Amino acid sequence: MRFETLNKYVLKCPRCGFETEASPYIMRCPKCGELLDALLIADKVKLRWNELRGRGVWRYRDLLPEPNSIVSIGEGATPLIRLRSHGNAYIKFEGTNPTGSFKDRGMTIGVSLASSIGVKGVIVASTGNTAASAAAYSARAGLNCIVVLPKGGVAKGKLGQAILHGASIVDIPGTFDNALEYVLDTVLINGSADHINYYPLNSINPWRLEGQKTIAYEVFEEVGVPDYVFVPVGNGGNIYAIWKGFRELMEHGMIDHVPKMIGVQASGAAPMVRYWNGAGEAKIENPRTIASAIRIGKPVNWFRAYRAVKYSGGAFIEVSDDEIIRAQAMLGKEGIGVEPASAASLAGYLKALGEGLIGPSDKAVLIATGHALKDPDALLMGNANMISISSINELRNLVMGNAIA
Numbered sequence: 001m002r003f004e005t006l007n008k009y010v011l012k013c014p015r016c017g018f019e020t021e022a023s024p025y026i027m028r029c030p031k032c033g034e035l036l037d038a039l040l041i042a043d044k045v046k047l048r049w050n051e052l053r054g055r056g057v058w059r060y061r062d063l064l065p066e067p068n069s070i071v072s073i074g075e076g077a078t079p080l081i082r083l084r085s086h087g088n089a090y091i092k093f094e095g096t097n098p099t100g101s102f103k104d105r106g107m108t109i110g111v112s113l114a115s116s117i118g119v120k121g122v123i124v125a126s127t128g129n130t131a132a133s134a135a136a137y138s139a140r141a142g143l144n145c146i147v148v149l150p151k152g153g154v155a156k157g158k159l160g161q162a163i164l165h166g167a168s169i170v171d172i173p174g175t176f177d178n179a180l181e182y183v184l185d186t187v188l189i190n191g192s193a194d195h196i197n198y199y200p201l202n203s204i205n206p207w208r209l210e211g212q213k214t215i216a217y218e219v220f221e222e223v224g225v226p227d228y229v230f231v232p233v234g235n236g237g238n239i240y241a242i243w244k245g246f247r248e249l250m251e252h253g254m255i256d257h258v259p260k261m262i263g264v265q266a267s268g269a270a271p272m273v274r275y276w277n278g279a280g281e282a283k284i285e286n287p288r289t290i291a292s293a294i295r296i297g298k299p300v301n302w303f304r305a306y307r308a309v310k311y312s313g314g315a316f317i318e319v320s321d322d323e324i325i326r327a328q329a330m331l332g333k334e335g336i337g338v339e340p341a342s343a344a345s346l347a348g349y350l351k352a353l354g355e356g357l358i359g360p361s362d363k364a365v366l367i368a369t370g371h372a373l374k375d376p377d378a379l380l381m382g383n384a385n386m387i388s389i390s391s392i393n394e395l396r397n398l399v400m401g402n403a404i405a
């Protein structure tokens with residue numbers, strides 16, 4: 001069966017070179033088991049960069065799957081905000097997406113595809129944001145949505161969104177890694193999902209990642225090719241997607257080099273950093289960090305993330321939870337509200353500057369992956385500047401500058 005929607009793509013194994021016609025169902029290489037890359041076929045792409053229209057993910061439809069009907073809630077077109085404290089660093093604020101994280105860029109493609117192939121619904125394992133996004137886009141499409149979550153491990157804002165949008169919430173004992181195992185074992189047979197009613201939209205799904213690569217296109221339109229892009233890394237799909245976006249610009253002659261990709265992990269959940277530094281496997285048990293969106297010990301896209309960092313000339317680095325919290329507060333003071341995982345990119349940038357890995361004149365884009373409201377508990381742990389008063393006079397004194405220094 002041919003899928004017109006995907007006809008400008010092939011699926012190719014980055015490990016053994018196996019290649020097959022694009023299909024929404026096949027995710028792993030039947031020869032070696034590696035996750036397949038969805039690659040654009042150059043002469044089937046009609047890229048008219050000067051005629052791009054509209055805003056957000058679908059502005060770049062020339063470089064995306066093109067389903068007959070598109071399920072969209074206005075994703076993408078997020079602001080790029082220059083830091084006051086570091087003039088060569090720009091925050092790509094993904095918190096302004098419809099459900100408050102970059103996952104929406106992927107879900108608009110993934111759910112449009114699910115809808116066009118006629119499944120009953122979609123299924124995801126999640127630390128929270130994938131669940132919130134899948135729930136909203138499925139609701140929009142009139143599809144069912146099953147989210148599998150680690151019990152007790154999901155930030156309140158995200159869980160609340162999954163409830164609001166009517167997802168079936170399944171919680172399981174253990175971590176996100178266990179939740180993903182449950183989902184993949186349920187829906188994939190020999191790396192393919194073609195027998196099921198519920199379409200898997202975790203980041204193993206290459207079509208979802210196609211939406212996420214548009215972060216690169218937006219950055220390029222605003223500031224060209226930065227020297228560095230800092231990305232918080234959990235499962236490793238997003239850093240790969242952004243790198244892929246820049247690579248495609250290069251393949252289409254728009255740019256002559258890609259930015260160095262820096263993957264940032266929390267010290268208690270840093271399997272990629274361990275692997276980068278010589279450990280035999282990108283796996284750890286019992287990942288721990290306050291940054292729940294990147295509390296992942298067995299990144300399913302580890303090879304994708306590794307290639308993005310390696311071939312771009314970047315690095316994986318780790319930051320402590322304290323550094324993450326401080327970076328979150330620092331962004332807060334600049335008017336940018338992000339959840340803890342998102343602050344890892346600024347924490348990583350500051351660390352890289354401090355250690356001389358990069359210089360202050362290097363242009364860096366820091367991906368702020370999700371909104372502050374996602375994790376209200378983390379905000380309430382901050383140092384509150386609270387003053388209790390009981391009379392109008394006290395407030396008057398305060399405003400006149402008599403009561404506080």
Ligand SMILES: *Cc1c(COP(=O)(O)O)cnc(C)c1O
Pocket residue numbers: 101102103129130203232233234235236237238239293294339341342369370
């Ligand atoms: C999903 C997510 C990440 C991690 O992205 P991966 O593609 O899994 O590496 C980071 N931050 C936030 C806020 C997320 O929702």
Ligand SMILES: [Zn+2]
Pocket residue numbers: 013014015016017018029030031032033034
């Ligand atoms: Zn293979």
